[in-house]
Amino acid sequence: MMLVPRRNSFDLFDNFFGDDDFFPKKEHHLMKTDIKEKKDKYVIEMDLPGYEKENINLELNNGYLEVSAKVEKEEKNDDEEKFVRRERFFGECSRSFYVGDEISEEDINAEFKNGTLKIEVPKKEEQSKLPETKKINIK
Numbered sequence: 001m002m003l004v005p006r007r008n009s010f011d012l013f014d015n016f017f018g019d020d021d022f023f024p025k026k027e028h029h030l031m032k033t034d035i036k037e038k039k040d041k042y043v044i045e046m047d048l049p050g051y052e053k054e055n056i057n058l059e060l061n062n063g064y065l066e067v068s069a070k071v072e073k074e075e076k077n078d079d080e081e082k083f084v085r086r087e088r089f090f091g092e093c094s095r096s097f098y099v100g101d102e103i104s105e106e107d108i109n110a111e112f113k114n115g116t117l118k119i120e121v122p123k124k125e126e127q128s129k130l131p132e133t134k135k136i137n138i139k
Helices: 012-017
Strands: 033-037 041-047 056-061 064-071 091-098 109-113 116-122
Antiparallel strands (some): 041 116, 064 091, 109 116
């Protein structure tokens, strides 16, 4: 037996074409990311199919690695052709990851190949911001 969420109203067209099981929302497909931890680094692999390398931007800002990308499309006005459903994404999207204040731009390596962005971020020890505690002996 399969459990199906109950809907308040029934509309065959909306229920079929709006059902997340058959047609997931666009947001679920954007920038799917895997993060792997290795001995000396983290490897971030992000799916960006349909994006061009020139339209992908990486920035390091206050300890956060910010990844943004955009896809542009040609707008043509064709009155004979109307979309019944449109799932391909056009526009901008972004994600950010905290990598620490000790990481600089020079430490990060990135490569874009076959629709996958691979980013390598080294592991660095956090420098303690608190002063070293010194014990005082009680006499």
